[in-house]
Amino acid sequence: MTNYYAEPFKIKMVEPIKILTREERVRKIEEAHYNVFGLNSDDVYIDLLTDSGTGAMSDKQWSGMMVGDESYSGSRSFRHLMESAKDIFDYAFFQPVHQGRAAEKVVMPIFLEEGKVAISNMHFDTTRAHVELAGARAVDCVIREALDTVSYHPFKGNMDTKRMINLIEEYGPEKIGMIIITVTNNSAGGQPVSMANIRETSEIAKSFDIPVCIDAARYAENAYFIKKREAGYEDKSIKDIAREMFSYADFFTMSAKKDAIINMGGLIGVKDNEALFETIKARTIPLEGFISYGGLAGRDIEAMAIGLQEGTDFDYLQYRIGQMEYLAGKLHDAGIAFQSPVGGHALFIDAKKMLPHIPYHQFPAQTLALELYIEAGIRSCDIGSYMMGNHPDSGEQIESEFEFTRLAVPRRVYTQSHLDVIVEALKSIRERADQLKGYKIIWEPAILRHFTAKLKPLD
């Protein structure tokens, strides 16, 4: 037996990638003003910027693209999506939309307004944005263990249910518009949420009459972790676990660009509340388009119907999470610190530990991301002080609790040899880590600066 799970597929179509010389990479990153978002993808060898919409579709999905039904109404592909989604989630109603944030844009204002609060284990950026656009407040309530990068906890994405009860009582239950369970917990590093925690969160919410929403982008990876780590689930199928997870919520919003393995798409599900579904349909038509296409082409809907099924395949998930564990194992052996245990879609390297001599205001995680590009053409990104930006009141640089360099791994795209390149690059950087210097920002916009800021190496 091997200590890894080889790819449960063979490759029928390839997309050539090339690696520039070191001199070229040094020039390209300078031209990009030392901002990874400024690089052309053609100049990147291994792209770990995000796992969103970057997965490889299967031959079945591509053939689905050909037979996708583009009818405005009554489309066969739409019916196919309804059957596929019903099989996995066991809900009565579904509405396709063009991506996850569109689902949020449609749903959030139904429950949230000025004076209301949404509580989540952790709001993803766009989820927080749509809670706030609706006029409400977004409060994160993840367990303390999520903030400890070293010690093991099988479900670091869990809701802190004690604190959640305190928050509900503090604000008053009538003020809480919804409770959002994000699976896996993206912002905590793709950390899973246990079934027991989902169940308990849901029971508490019900006792206060608060609706429960699942932010379902990586629900299948979460189900796999439950099967592997939670007692009583080892013999259950991924779909059975998924159905139980969703049975504890009232509705879900989902980006289909992750576990449904398509390049664009989203989905809303409603368990049984027909009146709510009518409101969702009425909002979807002006915002996203008619209900049977929801901002997507019929062929995208067909690919989503197929991708939802493929994303729940056990062999696929074992390989997918296995890739993350392989990468984590190699880095662990090399003594490189990261948020542990590794999450389902991304590995967060602890740049503070690798570059202890670079202070937060010289951006250690951004420094490591830039060095990974210069070293091997690998694109990652900073999740640390560089991304946090300046304090809105004082204008001072915020000191982030963590300095992470995030390696997000696209689905079915890179092989184990690519993972080895990443490991070797990090080992080689670590050898000369003490010689690396930080960066300073020479231009930045007022908000979301990390996408467009210009930097300069310090000498």
Ligand SMILES: *Cc1c(COP(=O)(O)O)cnc(C)c1O
């Ligand atoms: C990606 C993501 C979203 C937003 O989805 P988009 O398809 O990017 O609009 C929402 N929540 C979570 C947890 C996500 O990972």
